[in-house]
Amino acid sequence: MKLLQGKTVLVTGGSTGIGRAAAIGAAKAGADVAINYRSSSAEAESCIAEIEAAGQRGLAVQGDVADPAVAGEFIAKAVEGFGKVDVMVSNAGICPFHSFLDMPVETVQRTMNVNLLGGYFMCQAAARQMVEQGHGGAIVAVSSISALVGGEYQTHYTPTKAGLHSLMQSAAIALGKHNIRCNSVLPGTILTEINKDDLADMEKRARMEARIPLGRLGAAEDLAGPIVFLASDMASYVTGAALLVDGGAFVNLQ
Ligand SMILES: NC(=O)C1=CN([C@@H]2O[C@H](COP(=O)(O)OP(=O)(O)OC[C@H]3O[C@@H](n4cnc5c(N)ncnc54)[C@H](OP(=O)(O)O)[C@@H]3O)[C@@H](O)[C@H]2O)C=CC1
Numbered sequence: 403m404k405l406l407q408g409k410t411v412l413v414t415g416g417s418t419g420i421g422r423a424a425a426i427g428a429a430k431a432g433a434d435v436a437i438n439y440r441s442s443s444a445e446a447e448s449c450i451a452e453i454e455a456a457g458q459r460g461l462a463v464q465g466d467v468a469d470p471a472v473a474g475e476f477i478a479k480a481v482e483g484f485g486k487v488d489v490m491v492s493n494a495g496i497c498p499f500h501s502f503l504d505m506p507v508e509t510v511q512r513t514m515n516v517n518l519l520g521g522y523f524m525c526q527a528a529a530r531q532m533v534e535q536g537h538g539g540a541i542v543a544v545s546s547i548s549a550l551v552g553g554e555y556q557t558h559y560t561p562t563k564a565g566l567h568s569l570m571q572s573a574a575i576a577l578g579k580h581n582i583r584c585n586s587v588l589p590g591t592i593l594t595e596i597n598k599d600d601l602a603d604m605e606k607r608a609r610m611e612a613r614i615p616l617g618r619l620g621a622a623e624d625l626a627g628p629i630v631f632l633a634s635d636m637a638s639y640v641t642g643a644a645l646l647v648d649g650g651a652f653v654n655l656q
């Protein structure tokens with residue numbers, strides 16, 4: 403039997419990158435998958451096509467996670483389509499690199515609203531549905547190695563990733579009595595749209611690669627296995643945990 407056979411998995415930010423890889427990975431593991439996305443409609447549609455090619459049902463729901471109402475709408479559409487919610491992968495996020503001293507207020511607020519508050523309301527809405535269903539569930543937040551270390555041009559971003567990591571710890575306590583597990587993955591530097599421009603700086607890219615014991619930057623697909631594992635019953639006694647998926651970058655001090 404496949405790891406996520408019979409489960410319904412929801413992924414925010416499922417049109418591209420890590421969310422897309424997680425959605426397709428979940429489908430290959432036997433789940434029906436609903437994705438949320440904000441603007442990349444063609445990519446969302448092609449993700450659904452890949453989910454269906456894996457033999458599962460797929461559903462794409464457009465919405466900006468920064469709007470708290472979108473969380474309830476996403477859950478409602480998924481329940482309408484698949485009848486239940488077993489897993490929430492809270493992944494949608496942005497990282498508009500910018501220097502600290504002249505950071506625009508709107509950039510700080512938008513990053514917080516999308517990454518942290520968007521994650522909060524999505525996880526809360528999923529948890530409410532899981533509690534109502536009464537048979538437990540799993541929540542996986544896509545935090546970051548940046549929850550543990552800083553970035554000169556990420557002063558508005560790293561606190562959101564630390565916040566998601568902390569949210570999973572507190573939610574694990576709040577939801578344990580309902581058998582809802584809450585964990586986070588902490589990706590290192592993964593080549594996606596979010597850092598395409600930043601990593602066009604070849605000197606910076608070489609510096610990042612040099613820190614990684616496994617010798618390469620990550621691919622979005624490197625996150626699929628860890629996310630599917632935490633979502634699955636294989637991880638039935640894992641809650642409140644944070645799993646680094648960084649090729650060893652974090653531990654490589656010297
Ligand atoms: N790449 C990396 O090195 C790392 C990434 N992460 C985290 O992984 C997550 C995914 O990023 P990644 O795959 O790299 O980047 P991508 O830019 O490829 O993916 C971002 C996804 O989030 C969606 N999204 C962005 N803003 C919103 C919004 N307001 N509402 C709904 N969906 C939204 C995008 O949808 P659309 O395009 O349709 O707008 C897209 O599906 C982020 O939370 C990021 O912080 C963590 C550590 C490292």
Ligand SMILES: C[C@H](O)[C@@H]1OC(=O)[C@H](O)[C@@H]1O
Nearest residue numbers: 497546548590591596597
């Ligand atoms: C977008 C960055 O390249 C990426 O985001 C993270 O969370 C990682 O720490 C990297 O800095």
